[in-house]
Amino acid sequence: MSNDPSDLDRLVKVFIRIRDQKAELARDFRAQEEALDAKLSLLEKEFNKHCEEHGVESVKTKSGTFYRSTRSKFWTSDWDAMNRFMLEHECVDLLEKRIHQGNMRQFLEENPEILPPGLNCDTEYKVTVRRKK
Numbered sequence: 128m129s130n131d132p133s134d135l136d137r138l139v140k141v142f143i144r145i146r147d148q149k150a151e152l153a154r155d156f157r158a159q160e161e162a163l164d165a166k167l168s169l170l171e172k173e174f175n176k177h178c179e180e181h182g183v184e185s186v187k188t189k190s191g192t193f194y195r196s197t198r199s200k201f202w203t204s205d206w207d208a209m210n211r212f213m214l215e216h217e218c219v220d221l222l223e224k225r226i227h228q229g230n231m232r233q234f235l236e237e238n239p240e241i242l243p244p245g246l247n248c249d250t251e252y253k254v255t256v257r258r259k260k
Contacts (some may be wrong), residue, residue, distance in 0.1 A: 142256050
């Protein structure tokens with residue numbers, strides 16, 4: 128690879144053109160996907176309605192089977208109370224095991240002498256290209 132400024136400028140132009148094409152494809156795909164998702168949602172409502180009206184949980188047809196299942200989502204509107212509850216009942220495993228990236232970065236910056244046990248870190252360079260204004 129040359130360090131010639133004109134070569135680098137050409138590469139930046141190519142990078143921006145490819146990135147723009149990729150963004151356009153993604154927009155088109157999202158629009159098409161949303162239209163298809165809307166159609167699927169209407170069909171799912173009809174299947175659910177059929178199950179309710181006939182008191183069944185699944186239906187087998189020549190083309191395939193549809194069934195309905197229950198899915199629950201849990202959240203809290205009071206994290207302080209939830210934290211106290213989990214500590215009181217010793218059930219901290221109700222949380223997912225992952226580290227908040229931004230908070231950990233800030234903690235390490237503010238406390239460079241403290242390293243949490245078992246902490247791993249993977250750092251890599253990320254190249255960003257900006258369009259000329």
